[in-house]
Amino acid sequence: MDMRRGQPFSDLGGEWSLAYTLDPDLIVEPTADALRSSGLAVLRAKVPGNFELDLVANRVEPEPFVGMNITRFFRYENARLWYFRRFEAEDRPGMDAVLTCEGIDCFADIYLNGHLLASTANMLVEHVFPLTGLLRGDNELVVALRP
Numbered sequence: 001m002d003m004r005r006g007q008p009f010s011d012l013g014g015e016w017s018l019a020y021t022l023d024p025d026l027i028v029e030p031t032a033d034a035l036r037s038s039g040l041a042v043l044r045a046k047v048p049g050n051f052e053l054d055l056v057a058n059r060v061e062p063e064p065f066v067g068m069n070i071t072r073f074f075r076y077e078n079a080r081l082w083y084f085r086r087f088e089a090e091d092r093p094g095m096d097a098v099l100t101c102e103g104i105d106c107f108a109d110i111y112l113n114g115h116l117l118a119s120t121a122n123m124l125v126e127h128v129f130p131l132t133g134l135l136r137g138d139n140e141l142v143v144a145l146r147p
Contacts, residue, residue, distance in 0.1 A: 008095075012141065016085045018045035018054055024078040030111040030142040032084050045083055048103060051076070051145075078147040089135045097131035099141075107146040113139055 017032065019040040028038045036042055043058040045051075052073050055061040064070045091097060099110070103123055110117045110129065113136060118129045 008092075010087060010089055012085065012087055012099075013047050016045045016047045016083050018043045018051070019082045019084075020051070020076075021080050022075060022078070024080055024147040026080055028082065029114075030082065030084075030109070030116075030144050031114050032086070032140055032142070035082050035084060035142075047083060047085075051079075051081055080147060081145040082142055083145070084140065084142040086138060086140050088137060089131075089139055090137050091132060091135050095132075097135055099129045099131055101127040101129075104143065105145050109144045109146065111140075111142040111144065 017035075019028070019035040019038065019042050021040055028034055028040070041060075043054060043060070045054040046057070052061070052064060055073075055076075056063060061072055062069045064073055089097065099112075099117070101110075101120070104110075104120055104127060106121060106123045108120045110120070112131065112134055115134075117131075117134070118127070120127055
């Protein structure tokens with residue numbers, strides 16, 4: 001049953017930005033400004049999507065299903081990733097705002113406007129996080145994936 005039917009919603013799928021490091025211990029403040037100034041490469045990404053396919057789309061890695069190219073991706077097993085984007089939304093009187101993640105990777109920390117909103121540890125369930133009172137018009141969402 002689609003509980004959202006008839007309710008206003010914003011689809012945050014589509015174009016996102018992605019920063020990553022092969023150093024699983026590197027910590028960067030979870031904001032777009034900090035990620036862009038960290039020295040990490042910032043790539044275009046698609047959400048919903050897949051990190052490895054984002055690497056291919058940005059020509060960082062070759063097509064994984066050709067020859068032995070798949071072996072090139074083993075080094076990313078413990079990579080730390082940050083997907084981020086801005087979006088417009090404000091609280092509406094009488095409405096409860098939520099963020100619904102239908103397939104977020106297992107271990108992730110979700111930040112809204114620089115503040116930890118939630119952490120996940122299971123990608124096989126839908127996650128719904130309340131946003132009422134947290135939206136400020138111009139918002140920034142960062143999903144930090146942990147190895």
